[in-house]
Amino acid sequence: MKIKIMVAAHKEFPMPENKDLYMPILVGAIRNYKEGIDYQRDDDGENISLKNPNFNELTAVYWAWKNLDADAIGLVHYRRLFSKGGKRELDNILNKKQIEQLLGKAPIIVPKKRKYYIESNYSHYVHAHSKEPLDVTRNVISENYPRYLDAFDQVMHKTSAHMFNMFIMRKKEFNQYSEWLFDVLFKVEDKIDISNYSVQESRVFGYVSEVLMDVWIETNGVNYVEVPWKQIGKVRLFSKVFNFLKRKFLPNSKSRTHF
Template identity: 80%
Template sequence: MKIKVMVAAHKEFPMPENKNLYLPVLVGATKNYKEGIDYQRDDVGENISLKNPNFNELTAVYWAWKNLDADAIGLVHYRRLFSKGGKRELDNILNKEQIEQLLEEAPIVLPKKRKYYIESNYSHYVHAHPEEPLDVTRDVIAEKYPRYLNAFDQVMHKTSAHMFNMFIMKKKEFNQYSEWLFDVLFKVEDRIDISGYSVQDARVFGFLSERLMDVWIEANNKKYVEEKWIQLGERKIMLKALNLIKRKFIKDSKKKITHF
């Protein structure tokens, strides 16, 4: 099985040694390229590299969908990778044999779900980002993909999700997911104005896709397996938890969340 796991990066960073399995991809290559970065660029062939400030690592996904030939395609990040657990080191990430074993169990590998406990997926999103894009996403799904609407509402009610836009999929599933995902996101893009968003909030389509993965999985009853992941460097878990609580209660005091 020919497997390619893209490692999305916007700068030079230590990469996995197995170049036959792991493919470093410079996202937003047109703007981020610096002499000496020997990564696959996301601005060759059919691409949306210039959309990187708004689509994040999805520009690598789009490039792979249109240009990469493999039996299975995955996406991880330069600091966040699939692993069997243990030390947070590059030597401890999944190898080809382990990925093949996982793909024998199911055609899709996802990171273990992130649990929010005190938040639904919808409230977690709107406490961190402008809510209009997520509401418009629901409108697009209701109009263009009504079969997915029940799955969307169910996912928004849940308090856990497969996050980070990380996955490994067999080519059939990867193509199906990419076709649906980008059709939805491009339609949302046509309907919202993000010109006044901050640099962080302008990364909106990458944030939306994190919520849409489970929608696609559930609507199509796709079988998947979960795998552990590691993050290289400091994770700052306590700071993230405090920011989550801060966003929740400060925003709740300013407005009432009426959806989901």
């Protein structure tokens, strides 16, 4: 199989050695490119690189959908990758043989679900962000994709989800998912005004998309396999817990830590 896994980054960072499998991609390249960065750029060919401040790593997904030819396409982050388990190091991530074996079991590979325990996916979102975009997303789905509405409501009530916009998909599923996802997000984009959002909150479409992948998977009954993920480098656990509690109990403190 020809497999390409994009490693989304907005700056230079240590990358996996297997360049045939892992492809560093500079997101928001139209703004973030600096001389000497030898990554695939997301402003090459048909692209939405200019939308990166609002769509985050999804500008890489869009670029791949429109320009990348492979049997399977994936997305990970420069500090968050699919792992074999154990050490948080670049030499401990999935290799091609393992990915092929996993794709032989199901057409989609996703990270193990992130569990919130005391919160639903909806309450966790609105404690961290403005609720309007998520509510508008529901309206867009109701109006344009009504068969997805039950799954959307179910996912919102659950206390766990496949997060981070991380995946590896066979090309057929990747194309189908991308077509649906971007149609939904562009319709939401047309209906909300984010001009007064903070820089952090302006990443809204990247945030919304994190809860949409499960909606698409469940509606279409697509099989998947879950894989552990690891954050490369130090994990700022205290900071993450503090920010979670601050968002939950101080509603005006809506921010989210990205790595």
